[in-house]
Amino acid sequence: MSAPIVIAGAGIGGLSAALALARAGKRVIILERAAKIEEVGAGLQIAPNAGRILAGLGLESALAAVALEPQAINIRRGRDGSVLARLDLSDSGSRWGAPFRVFHRADLQQALLQAALAHEAIEIRTSARVGDFTERSGRLSLRAHGEGGVEEIDASGLVGADGQRSAVRAHLFPTERDAPYYSGLTAWRALVPAELAPAALRARESNLWMLPGAHVVHYPLRDGSIINVVVIVAEEPRAADGAAILALEGPELARLLAPKGPGADLLSLVQAGASWRHWPLFARPPLSKWSRGAVTLLGDAAHPMLPFLAQGAAQAIEDAAALGTAFLRLGVGVEAAFADYERSRIARASRIVRASRRQGDYFHISGPASVARDFAIRALGGRGMLARNAWLYR
Ligand SMILES: Cc1cc2nc3c(=O)[nH]c(=O)nc-3n(C[C@H](O)[C@H](O)[C@H](O)COP(=O)(O)OP(=O)(O)OC[C@H]3O[C@@H](n4cnc5c(N)ncnc54)[C@H](O)[C@@H]3O)c2cc1C
Structure with missing residues (x-):
């Protein structure tokens, strides 16, 4: 052998x-x-290009049991939350061959691990x-x-x-x-209990808020009981290493984000997060x-x-x-x-x-160029924005 x-x-x-x-x-x-x-971190979006493969590996029923399928991605102007484009994901299955799904990382990794442990050709040490x-x-x-x-x-x-x-x-x-070198950007990550989030941000949808030098992504997990929130900001490095070693409380992170001018709902969501984990992004x-x-x-x-x-x-x-x-x-x-x-x-x-x-870079544009960007997104609309991702999902 x-x-x-x-x-x-x-x-x-x-x-x-x-x-x-x-x-x-x-x-x-x-x-x-x-x-x-075990996976550290919180949520993970699994786009149809990967979802199709996981289904082909025999994981469909295990994944369907733990996934949430957001119905749309809302691209929002960060300062007031207005939706510039709504990317409808409800027909992802028929369109791309697999639904667009979000997972708690631990759930996805457990499904993969259980499948590997069950396979007689795979040994794990x-x-x-x-x-x-x-x-x-x-x-x-x-x-x-x-x-x-x-x-x-x-x-x-x-x-x-x-x-x-x-x-x-x-x-x-x-x-x-x-x-690896520090990219100049840091992710702050937290899971917020849904009942603490502003009611307007609890829908089964994914959201992207664009601010000057920052953006925020959030989507619900585990049947909508928690909201995964990632705040990405341009900042000086806080530590030399890539490990997640720092944590900030909600009000502290809200103070850090406030000069970027986030809308009220977004600020409330950030304030509701306890123990935001520091995740410097390396490239x-x-x-x-x-x-x-x-x-x-x-x-x-x-x-x-x-x-x-x-x-x-x-x-x-x-x-x-x-x-x-x-x-x-x-x-x-x-x-x-x-x-x-x-x-x-x-x-x-x-x-x-x-x-x-x-x-x-596009998400973080500031000044008059951001107005032009927002105008272009509105003009393109949800369908046009989704079409721009066709090369990824196909
Ligand atoms: C904020 C953030 C959000 C993200 N969101 C998404 C998303 O929504 N969708 C998406 O597709 N991707 C996302 N990603 C990217 C995604 O998390 C990673 O690309 C993915 O986890 C990489 O998986 P991996 O198995 O290659 O590496 P890792 O997950 O890093 O796994 C490497 C493994 O190797 C082990 N290891 C290390 N050294 C050794 C060694 N010498 N010997 C044996 N074992 C070793 C480690 O312990 C670890 O278990 C995100 C990343 C970040 C930072």
């Missing part, structure tokens, strides 16, 4: 990749650094950090650091799905000068290659992106599908399959990295 493919990281990317590879007949070991597999690896004479050998010391594992391939600060990436391309320039020999990268390890198109996890899921397809198409050769996977994915993922950055 050939050696298994090892996946570093049991995030949404690593778990999806394991399911796709197992479907393609591969034996998989996932090595996860953390002692417990926690407290196992992938360190370095060597590839000699077609033999790949990697070291996993765990509680019991260092274990040497033979693999037929290694997929680095180990997130934005990927150790596999650092080891694969040691000469790349592409360390890396897109790589020109993701693979070398029998080692490749996937998800945030390959193409970290700013979250303004809500496509980071979706792109990790697209990567997973492409990886599985490469093996199904090409048979057993790991190097050929990884090269095929990279070829099929790198242009689209890199384009979305760049487009996500531009989207943030």
Whole structure:
């Protein structure tokens, strides 16, 4: 029997990749650094391009049970909340082949984890950090650091799905000068109990408020009982590291946002949040290659992106599908399959990295240019705005 493919990281990317590879007949070991597999953070929008893939991996009923399907996205002028465009999502299923869904991250990850645990071709080891690896004479050998010391594992391939600060990436391309850098933007994230939110903001809809140098996204989760709120502001870095180490109370964050001139409902929503988590947003320039020999990268390890198109996890899921397809198409050769996977994915993922950055700039326009932007959005309307996203969702 050939050696298994090892996946570093049991995030949404690593778990999806394991399911796709197992479907393609591969034996998989996932090595996860953390002692417990759990998602930090709050909500996640899963657009139809990823939803279709998850359904194809057999997760439809598990996901439908925990998802909420927002009926629309409202793009709002931040200073008074007026809706510039309402993007109707109610026909996403027939239009894009899957509904537009939002999840509590933990619910999505649990659904993926349970599916992986149930698959006999997938083994998951926690407290196992992938360190370095060597590839000699077609033999790949990697070291996993765990509680019991260092274990040497033979693999037929290694997929680095180990997130934005990927150790596999650092080891694969040691000469790349592409360390993560602070983007100048920070996300503050909180879950607000629905009963504390202004009544006008409790609908089963997603909302985007645009302010000068800031924007806010919120949508309901778990049958509407909580509202996931993300406030993105341009600010000086507060800490050198990417970890979420700070928290602000609602009134403190409201004071920080107030100079941007948010509408009253938005300010009330922010005030209602307790313990806003600090999430500085880091970026890396897109790589020109993701693979070398029998080692490749996937998800945030390959193409970290700013979250303004809500496509980071979706792109990790697209990567997973492409990886599985490469093996199904090409048979057993790991190097050929990884090269095929990279070829099929790198242009689209890199384009979305760049487009996500531009989207943030667009949301944050200030002064007279923001009036022109708002006018253009109104003129385009919900249908026109949705049509602009067709290349993402198709
Ligand atoms: C504010 C915000 C909002 C977002 N909203 C959306 C959204 O609405 N929709 C969307 O699609 N995307 C969104 N994203 C992006 C999305 O969260 C990420 O793109 C996605 O979670 C990446 O998944 P991943 O599996 O590639 O990496 P990660 O989730 O980072 O998982 C990596 C895993 O690898 C493990 N690991 C790390 N190092 C090692 C090692 N050496 N050995 C073994 N294991 C290791 C980690 O513990 C972790 O479990 C958002 C991001 C942010 C910051």
